[in-house]
Amino acid sequence: MAFDKVDYTSLSVPAAPFSDPSRIPDFPRDRVPRHVGVIMDGNGRWAKSRGLVRTDGHQAAEPVVFDTIAGAIEAGVRYLSLYTFSTENWRRSPQEVRFLMGFSRDIIHRRVAQMDDWGVRVRWSGRRPRLWRSVIDELETAMDRTRSNTVIDVVFCINYGGRAEIADAAAAVAREVRDGRISGDRVTERMIAEHLYNPDIPDVDLVIRTSGEQRTSNFLPWEAAYAELDFVPELFPDCGRDVLWRSIDHYVHRDRRFGGVTA
Numbered sequence: 001m002a003f004d005k006v007d008y009t010s011l012s013v014p015a016a017p018f019s020d021p022s023r024i025p026d027f028p029r030d031r032v033p034r035h036v037g038v039i040m041d042g043n044g045r046w047a048k049s050r051g052l053v054r055t056d057g058h059q060a061a062e063p064v065v066f067d068t069i070a071g072a073i074e075a076g077v078r079y080l081s082l083y084t085f086s087t088e089n090w091r092r093s094p095q096e097v098r099f100l101m102g103f104s105r106d107i108i109h110r111r112v113a114q115m116d117d118w119g120v121r122v123r124w125s126g127r128r129p130r131l132w133r134s135v136i137d138e139l140e141t142a143m144d145r146t147r148s149n150t151v152i153d154v155v156f157c158i159n160y161g162g163r164a165e166i167a168d169a170a171a172a173v174a175r176e177v178r179d180g181r182i183s184g185d186r187v188t189e190r191m192i193a194e195h196l197y198n199p200d201i202p203d204v205d206l207v208i209r210t211s212g213e214q215r216t217s218n219f220l221p222w223e224a225a226y227a228e229l230d231f232v233p234e235l236f237p238d239c240g241r242d243v244l245w246r247s248i249d250h251y252v253h254r255d256r257r258f259g260g261v262t263a
């Protein structure tokens with residue numbers, strides 16, 4: 001399919017949450033994962049299979065991101081973490097990196113009003129160094145504007161790497177030890193957790209990775225240590241709320257034991 005045959009205009013405004021209540025699955029409320037993480041993978045392969053360039057795949061992912069957010073709101077998910085750009089993604093070609101930076105900045109700018117309307121609180125997880133100043137500026141504007149929204153927190157993981165996050169937390173704890181605020185032999189899991197990028201956000205319950213790859217690629221290793229994993233075959237631009245709901249349906253039937261034993 002040629003690029004100009006793909007109708008992005010009809011895709012670009014996903015149905016708002018609750019505009020078609022008859023479609024929303026009836027999950028038992030107390031079983032819905034509180035925090036879902038999505039590794040949005042397969043944009044490049046989606047584009048390649050259509051004879052398009054990789055960046056067209058990223059563009060095709062934009063409406064899917066917002067359809068997924070709408071579906072998460074409908075399902076009653078309270079926190080949604082979206083892996084948008086990893087600390088390893090700087091290894092891509094300068095052209096692709098430039099595209100992804102500019103595109104992330106533009107999406108946040110273009111969609112902040114829609115997210116605000118939907119009650120989304122915008123958050124960011126990631127490292128500042130290297131990340132484009134303009135991306136940080138858009139994130140900060142969006143975070144300020146949506147600070148008091150309570151429907152769902154959407155965490156854009158941009159320039160995010162799990163090992164970087166844990167190393168940054170360890171460095172922060174080390175500074176407190178140096179300053180005599182805590183003693184080095186008293187460092188606990190809780191102290192590390194309190195120095196992650198967003199310590200108020202609860203652990204991840206469910207991680208979904210699209211595109212059939214079965215790895216987590218440095219996504220939330222601390223927060224998702226006990227998450228249920230769902231690896232789905234669809235490439236991210238072919239996803240949307242139905243794929244999210246199917247994974248939630250798998251999740252509600254899982255038995256989470258956290259090392260214990262169920263009665």
Ligand code: IPE
Nearest residue numbers: 040041042043044045046084
């Ligand atoms: C995911 O799609 C988007 C980002 C990592 C930014 P990819 O670009 O990784 O697509 P594939 O995996 O090459 O198909």
Ligand code: IPE
Nearest residue numbers: 039040041083084085086217
């Ligand atoms: C993970 O996808 C990162 C994001 C989705 C942002 P990658 O495509 O970068 O992961 P690998 O390289 O296949 O592990």
Ligand code: MG
Nearest residue numbers: 041042043044
């Ligand atoms: Mg990939």
